[in-house]
Amino acid sequence: MATADYGSRVCAVRNGFRAEGALAGNRAVPGFRAHIIGSSIMGGGYGAAAWYLGGMPPMTAALGAGLCAASGMLPDLDSGEGVPLKETVGVAAAIIPMLMIQRFQQWGLPLEGMILAAAAIYATVRFGLAWLLENYSKHRGMLHSVPAAAIAGQITFLAFVSTEPLHRYFIAGAVVLGFLSHLVLDEIWAVRQGLFGPKVKKSFGTALKFAGPDVWPNLVAYGIVVALGAIAAGDAHSTERMANYRQHMEHSARVYPQTYQPQYQPPQQQQYQQPYQFRR
Secondary structure (H helix, E strand, O other), X not given: OHHHHHHHHHHHHHOOOOOOOOOOOXXXXXXXXXXXXXXXXXXXXXXXXXXXXXXXXHHHHHHHHHHHHHHOOHHHHHOOOOHHHHHHHHHHHHHHHHHOHHHHHHOOOOHHHHHHHHHHHHHHHHHHHHHHHHHHOXXXXXXXXXXXXXXXXXXXXXXXXXXXHHHHHHHHHHHHHHHHHHHHHHHHHOEEEEOOEEEEOOOOOOOOOOOXXXXXXXXXXXXXXXXXXXXXXXXHHHHHHHXXXXXXXXXXXXXXXXXXXXXXXXXXXXHHHOOOOOOO
């Protein structure tokens, strides 16, 4: 009996489910696969609605759908060593430099500089962030919270630059939506059907929260939210001002076309326009 129970637990872990204290078929929390499926469904609906109803370009809508699906893994950054942490950090390290391509161009970096900057960001996220999370994060801490979802959206907003401000909000919203889908699934899994009705587990309320029991993680999380919010607000104001200026120039070019004609011709053009005369 003990051998069968141990085997069921190993199979559950391999399938991406954390089966701590749970029997096979009665898992305490949704696993890695369940979160990916849930965020993928949310991302597909989000992208399809933006394209079909909101007139979003197909490529932008597809990017938002993919980021929403991938963001369903982000809260599991605090899960410690294992598949969720490795997969999530690897995906984030690969996606962030790609989102910053236009930001690199805005900074005036040459191609070689873009490659070096992307490699540096990848190494920082893949190894530096992973080390910090493995050693200092706490499972179901502030990474499982609404402020953490806001931080993920703010980082995406700052990384992704577009000449259309609405596209930036759409992409950042996709990351926030995927992040929140993970938290909502965790809360749903915390309620189960018992013999005399639904039962609420002790983990209920530890995912979709605004603050944790510890003071310092709360202060750090909200400090990051305020700092990134101020930077994002300034960047958004600059982007929208440039977009308005561009639209104004395009409108002026359509309404007031160039009608001025030069009253003289350059000497070189006059020479070519004179009829050629043969000498006798």
